[in-house]
Amino acid sequence: MFISESTIEPAVKIRRLAIAGNPNSGKTTIFNALTGLHQKVGNYPGVTVEHREGLLSSSAEERIRLVDLPGAYSMVSRSLDERVMRDVLLGLMTGGEPIDGVIVVVDGSNLERHLYLATQIIDLGYPTILCLNMMDLAQRHGLTIDTGCLQQRLGVPVVETVGFRQEGIAELRSAAEQLKYSPASMLKLTLPAEVEQQVNELAEQVQNWRGDSSLRAVAIARLLLASVAVDSREVEGHLIPLELAGAVDQAVAHLTSAGIVAVDSVLVQARYGAIRDLYTGVVQQDQSVRKSRSDRVDRVLTHPLWGGTVFVSLMFVMFMAIFSWATPLMDGIEAVLGYAGEVVTRLIPEGTLQSLLVDGVIGGVGSVVVFLPQIWILFFFVGLLEDTGYMARAALLMNRLMNLVGLPGKSFIPLLSGYACAIPGIMAARTIENRRDRLVTILVVPLMSCSARLPVYLTVIGAIFAGQVWVQSGALLGLYVLGTVMALGVAWLLKRTMLQSPPTGLLIELPPYHRPNWGTIIRSMWERSVLFLKGAGSIIFAVSVVLWALAYFPQADPVAAEADPGLQLRQSYMGRMGQAIAPVIEPLGYDWKIGVGLVASFAAREVFVSTMGIVYGVGDEVTEEDATLREKIAADTWPDGRKVYTPLAGLSLLVFYVIACQCVSTLAIIKRETNSWRWPVFTFVYMTVLAYGAALITYQVGSSMGWGV
Amino acid sequence: MVGHQVHVLSGLSAGERGLVVQVQANGMAVRLREVGLCEGQELEVMIAGDPMVCRVGRSRFGIGRILAEAIAINLQG
Numbered sequence: 140m141f142i143s144e145s146t147i148e149p150a151v152k153i154r155r156l157a158i159a160g161n162p163n164s165g166k167t168t169i170f171n172a173l174t175g176l177h178q179k180v181g182n183y184p185g186v187t188v189e190h191r192e193g194l195l196s197s198s199a200e201e202r203i204r205l206v207d208l209p210g211a212y213s214m215v216s217r218s219l220d221e222r223v224m225r226d227v228l229l230g231l232m233t234g235g236e237p238i239d240g241v242i243v244v245v246d247g248s249n250l251e252r253h254l255y256l257a258t259q260i261i262d263l264g265y266p267t268i269l270c271l272n273m274m275d276l277a278q279r280h281g282l283t284i285d286t287g288c289l290q291q292r293l294g295v296p297v298v299e300t301v302g303f304r305q306e307g308i309a310e311l312r313s314a315a316e317q318l319k320y321s322p323a324s325m326l327k328l329t330l331p332a333e334v335e336q337q338v339n340e341l342a343e344q345v346q347n348w349r350g351d352s353s354l355r356a357v358a359i360a361r362l363l364l365a366s367v368a369v370d371s372r373e374v375e376g377h378l379i380p381l382e383l384a385g386a387v388d389q390a391v392a393h394l395t396s397a398g399i400v401a402v403d404s405v406l407v408q409a410r411y412g413a414i415r416d417l418y419t420g421v422v423q424q425d426q427s428v429r430k431s432r433s434d435r436v437d438r439v440l441t442h443p444l445w446g447g448t449v450f451v452s453l454m455f456v457m458f459m460a461i462f463s464w465a466t467p468l469m470d471g472i473e474a475v476l477g478y479a480g481e482v483v484t485r486l487i488p489e490g491t492l493q494s495l496l497v498d499g500v501i502g503g504v505g506s507v508v509v510f511l512p513q514i515w516i517l518f519f520f521v522g523l524l525e526d527t528g529y530m531a532r533a534a535l536l537m538n539r540l541m542n543l544v545g546l547p548g549k550s551f552i553p554l555l556s557g558y559a560c561a562i563p564g565i566m567a568a569r570t571i572e573n574r575r576d577r578l579v580t581i582l583v584v585p586l587m588s589c590s591a592r593l594p595v596y597l598t599v600i601g602a603i604f605a606g607q608v609w610v611q612s613g614a615l616l617g618l619y620v621l622g623t624v625m626a627l628g629v630a631w632l633l634k635r636t637m638l639q640s641p642p643t644g645l646l647i648e649l650p651p652y653h654r655p656n657w658g659t660i661i662r663s664m665w666e667r668s669v670l671f672l673k674g675a676g677s678i679i680f681a682v683s684v685v686l687w688a689l690a691y692f693p694q695a696d697p698v699a700a701e702a703d704p705g706l707q708l709r710q711s712y713m714g715r716m717g718q719a720i721a722p723v724i725e726p727l728g729y730d731w732k733i734g735v736g737l738v739a740s741f742a743a744r745e746v747f748v749s750t751m752g753i754v755y756g757v758g759d760e761v762t763e764e765d766a767t768l769r770e771k772i773a774a775d776t777w778p779d780g781r782k783v784y785t786p787l788a789g790l791s792l793l794v795f796y797v798i799a800c801q802c803v804s805t806l807a808i809i810k811r812e813t814n815s816w817r818w819p820v821f822t823f824v825y826m827t828v829l830a831y832g833a834a835l836i837t838y839q840v841g842s843s844m845g846w847g848v
Numbered sequence: 849m850v851g852h853q854v855h856v857l858s859g860l861s862a863g864e865r866g867l868v869v870q871v872q873a874n875g876m877a878v879r880l881r882e883v884g885l886c887e888g889q890e891l892e893v894m895i896a897g898d899p900m901v902c903r904v905g906r907s908r909f910g911i912g913r914i915l916a917e918a919i920a921i922n923l924q925g
Binding site for chain 2: 217251280438535641648
């Protein structure tokens with residue numbers, strides 16, 4: 140008897156398609172439209188480039204997964220993003236699964252340029268679909284594209300779409316489902332005979348190395364010759380084994396002696412030549428429509444003066460939003476956690492378990508989720524600026540200013556966000572292409588005075604300059620300036636020493652402006668939150684629990700603790716640590732009580748105020764607006780009767796708080812974003828050393844001059 | 849080249865347009881060509897200065913001085 144079909148599980152075939160395209164081709168919108176909510180975001184192994192995969196379609200026989208590749212201008216990779224695209228398409232990604240086909244997304248209104256990458260990819264011989272996106276823009280520009288003819292000339296299916304209106308998505312999906320292996324077609328390049336010969340010789344070696352099909356081997360050989368001038372320090376990771384690299388060098392030497400000095404440029408020009416031939420007759424331009432709206436807008440928005448004014452106003456709104464809109468949300472989160480704490484307090488009898496749950500667990504969760512509002516608001520603005528096309532203009536405007544310290548214009552927004560909170564700032568550094576520039580930006584963002592430093596500034600300034608409003612405001616402004624100068628100075632130094640990168644010259648594409656896609660923006664806010672919670676949340680949480688234990692154990696005598704609210708903290712491990720470091724911090728002008736505050740605020744600097752509240756026996760519900768704590772602090776003396784908080788000692792403490800890295804969340808996110816423990820350790824060490832040194836100089840120079848003692 | 853003048857891009861002012869005749873940037877020449885800034889392409893200066901904003905074919909680019917000095921333009925009209 141035959142086995143009926145329903146009794147055996149039909150083997151579900153899984154196909155993986157990659158989606159590739161230039162930056163600004165609308166690739167992400169197409170990817171989102173094709174996969175909907177079925178997406179997974181992660182990182183490629185070993186690098187910080189995002190890996191996004193989604194389900195394109197699923198039937199009884201077949202499941203098609205779609206992999207979103209980072210945007211790139213060429214298979215000749217110049218950035219980490221481009222390298223990831225190249226490595227996935229060439230099957231060089233370590234641990235990556237092979238790709239069964241490619242959807243190349245191109246901007247239909249700028250076809251000639253976008254076909255450059257598209258034809259490079261088609262050359263590789265995968266079953267490929269060309270997705271002509273932004274067809275609305277093409278029409279507005281008076282372009283008509285004969286897709287039938289284009290399809291015939293390229294030898295791959297062509298589908299027209301308007302991504303943000305979801306037009307053509309169904310057609311694209313069915314083209315992907317029907318995508319079959321088609322006889323490979325390759326763009327015919329007209330090359331000088333010597334180049335042609337070298338390409339063929341290299342192709343043979345490529346075939347020996349990997350056993351690629353002969354056409355793909357030719358495509359790879361062309362890429363090898365086109366990549367000869369790429370500085371591998373920037374790209375990190377080599378395309379080929381050393382023997383093959385030798386063969387490439389030989390080919391280049393051979394060509395040079397034959398009078399062909401720049402084989403890479405010869406290949407680029409040959410490809411553009413071939414694209415021009417392909418393009419003629421496919422695209423018709425209505426000459427009556429020429430000037431685009433973006434051109435007129437750009438005359439204002441990229442103008443040094445008008446554009447600068449618009450940019451400063453936008454940044455002001457964004458900054459105010461992070462500062463003020465986040466507050467009610469953060470208060471809300473704290474209220475919810477406070478309520479949870481109350482419930483636990485009521486349900487569980489007083490003791491270690493209750494304290495662990497309320498102060499350790501709920502407090503730990505609180506110190507993680509309290510950052511979410513600021514992350515949401517910053518990434519709402521960043522998403523809006525990127526999605527409308529404005530971000531490239533902003534980077535252009537800020538380029539000259541940031542160049543003074545050796546950073547690109549794109550570092551500006553991460554640094555500015557640092558005033559609100561280093562965590563979203565560090566995450567926003569992802570938009571910086573050059574790895575070293577991105578790293579320098581990440582390393583200096585924590586020096587910008589974040590909002591968690593403000594309570595400390597206000598408490599200490601209030602204590603040492605009581606009643607002098609003008610001095611207080613001046614001091615506060617001075618602290619913000621100090622942090623900024625330090626950040627820029629350290630960036631300048633790093634760019635000249637450890638993290639030098641050759642100036643390559645600025646080249647930024649200014650994409651056409653378009654209406655924002657709210658779905659994309661909300662999705663990116665959501666993804667940032669998940670990445671933060673997963674990547675940094677666990678570390679922050681663990682450290683919070685450890686710090687709780689240090690302050691809770693050993694337990695003081697309950698009767699004595701009743702009479703003296705500061706006793707428990709003083710005799711806890713944390714209190715003992717504060718007293719242990721007293722000799723180290725005495726040259727800075729700090730007593731052991733400040734030492735306890737420093738240890739307690741190791742993980743989160745804002746804890747300083749409440750810790751001081753406990754140490755001075757005011758209670759831990761104290762805030763920076765509370766006059767009691769400020770008065771107590773101002774009146775405190777050393778055993779010999781000298782005041783502890785002289786203006787100078789207070790200043791030294793402020794300088795320490797401006798510079799020191801007392802934020803475990805920052806370190807956790809640096810670990811997440813750099814994928815290595817090396818950089819968070821480096822950040823902690825350099826900031827602590829710098830803070831100690833600066834506070835020492837402040838106090839010692841100040842006392843020897845007799846200022847404010 | 850009668851009636852035409854070759855200029856360095858960085859010296860042009862807003863509104864001037866012409867054809868790219870030479871791209872010589874060390875290390876960046878290939879990338880400039882790959883994004884379409886290659887010989888024979890039409891270019892128009894939209895904002896002069898450093899960086900400058902240029903329309904190249906159907907794309908617009910912000911170009912820093914180092915690169916702008918490495919691009920020669922044959923002015924039209």
